[in-house]
Amino acid sequence: xxxxxxxxxxxxxxxxxxxxxxxxxxxxxxxxxxxxxxxxxxxxxxxxxxxxxxxxxxxxxxxxxxxxxxxxxxxxxxxxxxxxxxxxxxxxxxxxxxxxxxxxxxxxxxxxxxxxxxxxxxxxxxxxxxxxxxxxxxxxxxxxxxxxxxxxxxxxxxxxxxxxxxxxxxxxxxxxxxxxxxxxxxxxxxxxxxxxxxxxxxxxxxxxxxxxxxxxxxxxxxxxxxxxxxxxxxxxxx
Amino acid sequence: xxxxxxxxxxxxxxxxxxxxxxxxxxxxxxxxxxxxxxxxxxxxxxxxxxxxxxxxxxxxxxxxxxxxxxxxxxxxxxxxxxxxxxxxxxxxxxxxxxxxxxxxxxxxxxxxxxxxxxxxxxxxxxxxxxxxxxxxxxxxxxxxxxxxxxxxxxxxxxxxxxxxxxxxxxxxxxxxxxxxxxxxxxxxxxxxxxxxxxxxxxxxxxxxxxxxxxxxxxxxxxxxxxxxxxxxxxxxxxxxxxxxxxxxxxxxxxxxxxxxxxxxxxxxxxxxxxxxxxxxxxxxxxxxxxxxxxxxxxxxxxxxxxxxxxxxxxxxxxxxx
Numbered sequence: 001x002x003x004x005x006x007x008x009x010x011x012x013x014x015x016x017x018x019x020x021x022x023x024x025x026x027x028x029x030x031x032x033x034x035x036x037x038x039x040x041x042x043x044x045x046x047x048x049x050x051x052x053x054x055x056x057x058x059x060x061x062x063x064x065x066x067x068x069x070x071x072x073x074x075x076x077x078x079x080x081x082x083x084x085x086x087x088x089x090x091x092x093x094x095x096x097x098x099x100x101x102x103x104x105x106x107x108x109x110x111x112x113x114x115x116x117x118x119x120x121x122x123x124x125x126x127x128x129x130x131x132x133x134x135x136x137x138x139x140x141x142x143x144x145x146x147x148x149x150x151x152x153x154x155x156x157x158x159x160x161x162x163x164x165x166x167x168x169x170x171x172x173x174x175x176x177x178x179x180x181x182x183x184x185x186x187x188x189x190x191x192x193x194x195x196x197x198x199x200x201x202x203x204x205x206x207x208x209x210x211x212x213x214x215x216x217x218x219x220x221x222x223x224x225x226x227x228x229x230x231x232x233x234x235x236x237x238x
Numbered sequence: 239x240x241x242x243x244x245x246x247x248x249x250x251x252x253x254x255x256x257x258x259x260x261x262x263x264x265x266x267x268x269x270x271x272x273x274x275x276x277x278x279x280x281x282x283x284x285x286x287x288x289x290x291x292x293x294x295x296x297x298x299x300x301x302x303x304x305x306x307x308x309x310x311x312x313x314x315x316x317x318x319x320x321x322x323x324x325x326x327x328x329x330x331x332x333x334x335x336x337x338x339x340x341x342x343x344x345x346x347x348x349x350x351x352x353x354x355x356x357x358x359x360x361x362x363x364x365x366x367x368x369x370x371x372x373x374x375x376x377x378x379x380x381x382x383x384x385x386x387x388x389x390x391x392x393x394x395x396x397x398x399x400x401x402x403x404x405x406x407x408x409x410x411x412x413x414x415x416x417x418x419x420x421x422x423x424x425x426x427x428x429x430x431x432x433x434x435x436x437x438x439x440x441x442x443x444x445x446x447x448x449x450x451x452x453x454x455x456x457x458x459x460x461x462x463x464x465x466x467x468x469x470x471x472x473x474x475x476x477x478x479x480x481x482x483x484x485x486x487x488x489x490x491x492x493x494x495x496x497x498x499x500x501x502x503x504x505x506x507x508x509x510x511x512x513x514x515x516x517x518x519x520x521x522x523x524x525x526x527x528x529x530x531x532x533x534x535x536x537x538x539x540x541x542x543x544x545x546x547x548x549x550x551x552x553x554x555x556x557x558x559x
Contacts, residue, residue, distance in 0.1 A: 181519055195513045199525055201479055202538045206499035208327050210539075211472055211492050220540070221310050221320050222286040222295055222418055223523060 006033070010040055264363035264379055267395055271379075274400035277301050282372075282423030283313070288416045288521030300429040307434045321434055359384055360468040360493050369394055371403040372420045381495060386410050387466040387545040388496045389522060399425060407522045409542060416522040457504040458532050458555035460489050466548045468493035491539075491549060498539030498549050510534045517543055526550040 207213055207220040262270065279300045286293045294313040301307065308322040319330040330337050362382040369378050376394040383390045390412075394404035406417040457476065473490040487502040503510070507529055514527040514536060526546040527536040530553070537550040 194511075195518075198511075198514060198536075199518060199520075199538070202499065202501050202525070202536060203520075203523060204327065204329060205479070205488060205501075206490075206497070206538050209473065209475075209488070209490055209499070210497040211490065212495060212497045221308070221322070222284070222293070223288075223521065 006036055007039060010036060010043060013040075262365075262377075264365050267365065267377055267379055267400070268363070268381075268393075270400040271393065271395045271402050274396075275402055276306055278399060278401055278425060279427065279429050280401060280423055280425050281429070282420050284418050284420040284423075286416075286418045291521075294421075298429060298433045300434075307429075307431070309434050323434055360388065361390075361495055366392075368397075371396075372422055374398075374403060374423070376403055383410060385467065386542055387468070387548065388493060388541055389415065391495070394419075401425075407540070457485070457487060458502075458557055460487050460500065460502050461554045461556055462491075462549070462552045463554055464548075465491065465552050466545055469498065469545075469549065472497075487533075496539065496541045496545075498537055498541055498546060500549060500553055501536045501538070502553070502555065503534040503536075504532065505534055507531050517547065519543065528553075530555050 203223065207223070210220065213220045281296075281298050283294065283296050286295060293315075296311045296313055298309045299306065304324045306322065307324070308320075310320045312318040316331065316333045318332070319328075321328045321330075326339055328337060328339050361384060364380050364382070365377055366380045367378040369376050371394045375397045377397055379391075379393040379395060381391040381393070390408045390410070392406040392408065393402055395401070396403050401423070403423065404417065404419040407415045409415055460474065462471070469491045470493075471489055472492045475488045476485050477488065478485050484504060487504065489500040489502075491498045491500065505511075510529055512527075512529055512534070514525070514534075515529065516527065518525040518527070522540050523538065524541060524543045524546045525536055525538045526543070526549075527534065528550050529535075533555050535550050535553045537546040537553075539546055539549075
């Protein structure tokens with residue numbers, strides 16, 4: 001049951017008269033009262049209508065905020081004024097209500113530091129979720145790859161177990177290298193070292209003597225540097 | 239050794255830009271870029287992308303009174319190197335323990351670009367946009383081919399130094415074939431000359447230099463009939479090569495932007511090594527080989543397959559008169 005005093009406090013809060021509120025009143029008690037929450041919502045709705053502001057009916061936002069507060073990890077970085085100075089008394093943490101394993105929260109770490117770590121943990125969990133999402137999409141996309149790409153030789157990487165989470169299996173496309181391919185033979189099987197050597201020599205001479213090399217920058221010679229030696233590439237493939 | 243020659247030229251380029259203070263024409267920008275590529279000192283890292291292959295490379299380039307010096311090194315996989323000095327081009331493949339050395343071509347320190355590139359219906363030049371490469375503001379120059387016998391180029395040119403920072407080759411269907419792009423670059427005033435010396439020990443590798451075999455007789459003359467539009471002969475040489483027992487005739491053809499080399503190995507048809515017959519390709523490079531009665535012909539160049547095939551088929555060998 002709401003008392004007239006409670007509604008007066010709500011009215012003062014609506015008007016921003018924080019300094020007039022009795023410091024003994026516990027705001028959290030007001031928030032936990034379902035009747036006062038409904039009154040609080042009606043006050044805001046009435047004010048918005050009177051001011052001709054757009055109205056978004058959010059019937060249970062207070063409950064959701066309270067539920068979120070309930071789910072907060074068991075620590076706080078708020079130190080009541082006077083308590084710390086009075087004797088350095090530790091503020092007992094509220095019991096954890098989340099399912100975070102106890103081993104993750106190091107109880108020897110001060111509350112302030114754990115708050116910072118908590119932020120990192122949240123960021124990490126978001127990042128992990130992003131990675132999962134990305135991997136999932138990449139895995140899903142693989143099925144839509146053109147046949148020519150799907151048929152490339154691949155290197156399989158075993159699933160990685162991180163804690164209780166199994167990361168998805170990924171496939172690395174093997175580096176096909178850069179080398180001459182002759183259209184008249186099955187080049188992947190029957191490449192001829194002498195044939196490549198001749199073409200490479202022709203290419204090197206061509207680049208050095210070409211009148212157009214000078215306005216193609218580093219591109220011409222990078223073809224030579226980027227060239228895969230046939231013996232090395234065959235050896236790597238075995 | 240300190241390289242100072244390019245400083246004066248670099249300052250000249252910068253002052254020209256500052257004095258002009260206006261957007262260059264596509265042709266003028268291409269000329270400035272070509273000069274900058276040869277005369278600037280620069281050190282950087284770039285990626286070379288061909289198909290699904292990506293290579294990261296470092297480059298050091300300098301120039302002095304005698305010409306250009308350049309050292310390019312692959313940063314992933316086999317540490318392949320190409321070192322260009324005034325007199326030699328040295329290609330090093332450590333895995334196969336081979337070093338190929340050939341003579342460096344004398345170069346004009348201030349090259350002149352064929353002014354007809356944009357005006358003879360071979361290419362269409364346009365300044366298309368501005369962009370950033372490696373954190374540097376660039377002009378974007380597009381050279382669009384007008385037929386299937388040449389590739390198109392999109393060039394990203396540093397607005398301050400006129401250095402080429404990114405280059406993309408594309409075919410007539412606007413599909414990217416090959417590109418290089420700087421990821422970082424600096425323009426040092428001085429470059430240590432030791433950067434252009436190979437660190438490979440002589441006893442670790444086998445050196446392959448051109449075989450000095452004198453020709454027994456006058457080779458056939460190389461002539462062309464019905465070349466693709468715009469290609470014309472710009473040089474011809476007759477020289478020994480490291481992999482051939484006899485000298486090879488090397489004819490260079492160019493349309494001003496692209497070039498094709500035609501190699502003729504003067505061997506009678508029954509004795510020819512025909513393993514290269516037909517079309518070969520590597521990234522944007524294409525080659526086409528065919529056999530004639532008195533020589534084996536191979537056309538190689540950074541042009542589409544249709545171009546090397548047409549040029550090889552246009553080759554004729556005629557006895558010296």
